[in-house]
Amino acid sequence: MVIAFFALLIGVWEMLVRMKIWSPVLVPSPLAVASYLKGALASGDLERATLVTVRRLLIGYALGLVLGLPLGLLTARFKFCEATLGVIALGLQTLPSVCWVPLALLWFGQTEAAMLFVVIMGTLWSVVIATDNGVRTVPPIYARAARTMGSKQWHTWAKVIVPASLPFIVSGMKQGWAFAWRSLMAAEIYVTILTGFGLGNLLNYGRELQAMDQVIGIMLVIIVIGLLADKILFSPWERFLYRRWGTAKS
């Protein structure tokens, strides 16, 4: 059924192209897109670009998580951090992360660092706020129960507060991922980083060359990466949350 649906979709697409309603320059046939992808794969361009983009994304995202989690714990734990860092996080989270691109370019130039910076900024604030939120909604009785069982400060945080906040943290991670992915694509389209051509660059070249098959082909690759990330990065967490909490919190 599902395969039939997509086959039909592609069929309709092909048919519309053959009816020559639009210029084939603007609407390439699915076959043209497929042959572009095949060629790009054969030359290795597509793999290289995907690798560059995914690497930027994963490293930046990991750094964002590693920074965001403890910061979120701090803002939840200390009034002072809440009033300072917490307010900054709240403010910066409302800033669309694409807006970091000009600043990143001025600060870091056309380097990998600029790309990482944009991804980190996309991830960080969502994770901080979600972690903070999660910790605040943990029922106090969990910590009390843990204390009577001999759990002390650090142990309580690591074994009770953080795991109890997981439903919130995971949804923050998802949001951070979405922000990071979007802003990285914007950054790659916006500027050429000489140390590596990402998918965004390929997309932009497609536009400059008026190669619509390339534009649509790269868009498809970007969609597939997004779907795979969801499956690989978040599905295991969501399955865990569903199994343990019994509710789908996503």
Place this chain on the structure above:
Amino acid sequence: MMAIRDELQNVQPVKLVVDGVSKWFRTRRATVHALDNISLNIHEGEFVCLVGPSGCGKSTLLNIIAGLEMPDTGQVLADGKPVTGPGRDRMMMFQESALFPWLDVMDNVMFGLKLKPNLSPSERREVAKYYLELVGLSKFANANIHELSGGMKQRIALARALAPNPRVLLMDEPFGALDALTREQLYGDIQRIWQERKKTIVFVTHNVREATCLGDRVILFSPHPGRIQEKFGVELPRPRDINSVALAKYSTEITRALKRHLNPELVEVGE
């Protein structure tokens, strides 16, 4: 194997002394006098029920014995040593089970055991299994918390509290949220476990009949400020049935005393 047998059988009941404990809660608008000069001796292996209307400070006293809160004056001695914080010798059970949803049943029961030194992982597992067996839920070792009924949750919470082998069990209305039938089963269970494991139990409830069914003694509290009004000894053979006539006689007497302290005029008119 030797270590496990020691772990399971080495039970030493503790004597608790509550000595002149007072407690105030200060909020921005008012100060509430929660406990006023409470003194109480609890003997080794005794089952003591604290009864009273809400706001009488009985739960606060339990928290102070647990070491979760500190008294403003007075002190609590466990085996002659002042209580300065929570300790594994005094385990607490709450009205909501407070089981951890991110762990399965087995890991919940193991939580306290993992914090207990001198036990190997396999010994901990063995001990946890023993207590799951004791509460009759060994089949559910790998279940998730949200899959359990209210009564099962409280049984697991009981197993979790018992697992580190505390000498005192502090129970804060543990059966308050359960239906009557489940509660009756648990009355039987808790009496059996108390006798088998030789615990000292302090049990907070507002249900007089429940207190009479479980307690060797029933301590009656009155509110504003929280004070001990009367102490009753319940001399009935065990295991007790909450529906027995003899028990009803005791609980009627205690209920009458409770009403007398709460609202003297009302009782005079009624009688």
